Amino acid sequence: MEQATSQKLKIVGDLTEQAKEILTPEALEFIVSLHDKFDGRRKDLLEKRNEKQKRLDEGEQLNFLRETEEIRKGDWTIAPLPKDLQDRRVEITGPAVDRKMVINALNSGAKMFMACFEDASTPTWENMIAGQINMRDSVRRTIAFTQESNGKTYKLNEQTAVLLVRPRGLHLLEKNVLVNGEPMSGSFFDFGLYFFHNVKELLANGSGPYFYLPKLESHLEARLWNDVFVFAQDYLNIPQGTIKATVLIETIVAAFEMDEILYELREHSAGLNCGRWDYIFSFIKRLRNQPDVVLPDRGQVTMTVPFMKAYTSLCIQTCHKRNAPAMGGMAAQIPVKNDEEANKLAFAKVAEDKRREATDGHDGTWVAHPGLVPVAMEQFDAIMKTPNQIDKKREDVKVTADDLVAVPEGTITEEGLRINCSVGVQYIASWLRGNGAAPINNLMEDAATAEISRTQVWQWIRHEKGILDDGRKVTLELTLEVLDEELAKIKEAVGEQAYNSGRYVEAAELFKTLIEQDKFIEFLTLPGYEKIS
Ligand SMILES: CC(=O)SCCNC(=O)CCNC(=O)[C@H](O)C(C)(C)COP(=O)(O)OP(=O)(O)OC[C@H]1O[C@@H](n2cnc3c(N)ncnc32)[C@H](O)[C@@H]1OP(=O)(O)O
Ligand SMILES: O=CC(=O)O
Numbered sequence: 198m199e200q201a202t203s204q205k206l207k208i209v210g211d212l213t214e215q216a217k218e219i220l221t222p223e224a225l226e227f228i229v230s231l232h233d234k235f236d237g238r239r240k241d242l243l244e245k246r247n248e249k250q251k252r253l254d255e256g257e258q259l260n261f262l263r264e265t266e267e268i269r270k271g272d273w274t275i276a277p278l279p280k281d282l283q284d285r286r287v288e289i290t291g292p293a294v295d296r297k298m299v300i301n302a303l304n305s306g307a308k309m310f311m312a313c314f315e316d317a318s319t320p321t322w323e324n325m326i327a328g329q330i331n332m333r334d335s336v337r338r339t340i341a342f343t344q345e346s347n348g349k350t351y352k353l354n355e356q357t358a359v360l361l362v363r364p365r366g367l368h369l370l371e372k373n374v375l376v377n378g379e380p381m382s383g384s385f386f387d388f389g390l391y392f393f394h395n396v397k398e399l400l401a402n403g404s405g406p407y408f409y410l411p412k413l414e415s416h417l418e419a420r421l422w423n424d425v426f427v428f429a430q431d432y433l434n435i436p437q438g439t440i441k442a443t444v445l446i447e448t449i450v451a452a453f454e455m456d457e458i459l460y461e462l463r464e465h466s467a468g469l470n471c472g473r474w475d476y477i478f479s480f481i482k483r484l485r486n487q488p489d490v491v492l493p494d495r496g497q498v499t500m501t502v503p504f505m506k507a508y509t510s511l512c513i514q515t516c517h518k519r520n521a522p523a524m525g526g527m528a529a530q531i532p533v534k535n536d537e538e539a540n541k542l543a544f545a546k547v548a549e550d551k552r553r554e555a556t557d558g559h560d561g562t563w564v565a566h567p568g569l570v571p572v573a574m575e576q577f578d579a580i581m582k583t584p585n586q587i588d589k590k591r592e593d594v595k596v597t598a599d600d601l602v603a604v605p606e607g608t609i610t611e612e613g614l615r616i617n618c619s620v621g622v623q624y625i626a627s628w629l630r631g632n633g634a635a636p637i638n639n640l641m642e643d644a645a646t647a648e649i650s651r652t653q654v655w656q657w658i659r660h661e662k663g664i665l666d667d668g669r670k671v672t673l674e675l676t677l678e679v680l681d682e683e684l685a686k687i688k689e690a691v692g693e694q695a696y697n698s699g700r701y702v703e704a705a706e707l708f709k710t711l712i713e714q715d716k717f718i719e720f721l722t723l724p725g726y727e728k729i730s
């Protein structure tokens with residue numbers, strides 16, 4: 198249904214009752230202002246990403262920027278953190294769209310809840326609007342839910358986690374809102390509506406508008422966000438510096454600009470987070486055409502391989518020097534149902550990951566499931582006796598540009614190729630069905646992890662070092678054979694009916710497109726978005 202809202206603005210998505218509650222004339226006016234003022238810069242910055250890729254393909258080596266040396270050497274810190282952002286030892290994450298999960302996350306005992314419109318969400322119109330409704334009701338503490346299947350009711354506990362919101366990345370569009378005939382940015386849509394509807398209520402409750410900013414690739418992108426914040430605060434007469442944002446360092450290029458990113462956002466910064474899954478994806482993506490860069494099977498790229506260790510250590514050192522928190526990331530393991538042994542192992546792996554993070558100096562971490570909150574809490578409580586460990590300056594850390602791009606040892610195996618194909622297709626099918634976070638093989642999968650799978654396969658096919666440990670070259674023919682076999686296994690496992698209705702065939706088609714085309718597709722969610730409404 199197409200709804201003409203004004204000459205300038207067109208809402209293409211259904212104007213349901215819920216949508217009308219969110220897309221009020223005043224809120225629309227605000228997000229249109231964001232578009233008018235900032236969309237040109239957003240597009241220029243995306244173009245800069247392409248230019249950088251071209252230079253990398255031509256052999257440019259990543260390095261710290263010469264033009265910002267003064268910032269790196271300078272003696273400055275971020276503005277003091279508000280009280281409710283000082284102790285973030287455990288942050289649970291989950292899709293903003295899932296009302297029950299939002300309540301469960303807020304009640305989980307975690308210090309923070311990061312509600313996600315990004316890696317964990319399929320950005321259908323329905324989901325994005327429902328997410329905004331869930332956020333509005335969470336902030337007002339009126340959120341409630343009744344599960345139809347068993348009548349179980351959900352409401353908020355007295356004590357709840359502090360809310361942080363992750364809007365979509367700068368590359369994603371919201372095609373259901375056209376400004377001057379052009380789709381508006383998903384980032385500005387998600388940020389703008391959450392901020393507009395909730396900032397005053399949040400401040401009245403003694404909290405604030407807190408964000409996670411995903412997939413940044415440079416300090417200029419941080420500068421754009423900072424300018425968006427300054428404008429938004431002015432627009433609603435909110436004191437400057439009220440918004441606080443944690444930037445995910447989850448691209449290899451951003452790892453070279455951590456100081457600069459904190460500096461750009463220094464009045465609005467709540468530190469950095471090591472988004473490990475997108476980071477691995479970005480490492481492969483950006484360095485895909487470099488002759489020596491090929492990563493082994495996804496399962497072998499752990500947090501302790503040298504380039505991952507270098508990145509997290511540098512992040513902690515950089516943040517703490519600037520009095521900023523350095524948040525850890527997400528272990529992939531989730532509780533395993535009906536298998537006590539496997540469940541124990543999964544918990545042990547999460548505990549080990551959290552212990553490492555706390556010991557290294559992270560100020561908190563992410564968990565994917567409420568069952569893992571106590572596991573992470575126990576590790577951080579044991580090691581971090583204060584609300585954070587920003588005073589642990591980690592001056593011992595010495596990380597060079599070479600350390601950040603050190604290619605890890607390991608093997609590419611047929612099993613690794615199979616897992617990438619199978620998990621890639623299963624996740625994309627889930628995403629197309631509207632579910633952006635899925636348990637697959639007892640691991641949490643989301644857009645970032647699926648990106649690793651399809652990018653590895655793309656690269657192995659094209660890179661001369663894409664050779665299996667048994668000597669066979671990974672080729673398109675071999676991969677398509679494997680893909681067909683894995684698809685047959687999926688069909689067998691889920692049954693004919695679920696297979697036919699579960700968008701698996703479309704997912705396999707999309708996976709094929711992603712690996713077949715020589716021109717690398719920047720994000721799987723871009724062609725994916727054409728298949729959802
Ligand atoms: C790379 C990155 O970006 S990481 C960050 C983005 N990714 C995410 O946020 C993923 C977060 N995790 C999830 O979405 C989920 O845990 C999944 C999809 C992986 C698994 O979910 P489920 O299959 O529902 O798990 P499970 O059946 O064990 O759930 C048990 C209970 O825990 C709840 N639950 C599970 N995960 C979460 C969560 N992250 N937040 C809140 N509640 C949760 C379920 O709602 C369910 O509640 P109920 O007992 O009241 O019915
Ligand atoms: O967003 C987090 C990540 O690991 O990617």
Ligand SMILES: [Mg+2]
Nearest residue numbers: 316472475645
């Ligand atoms: Mg990510």
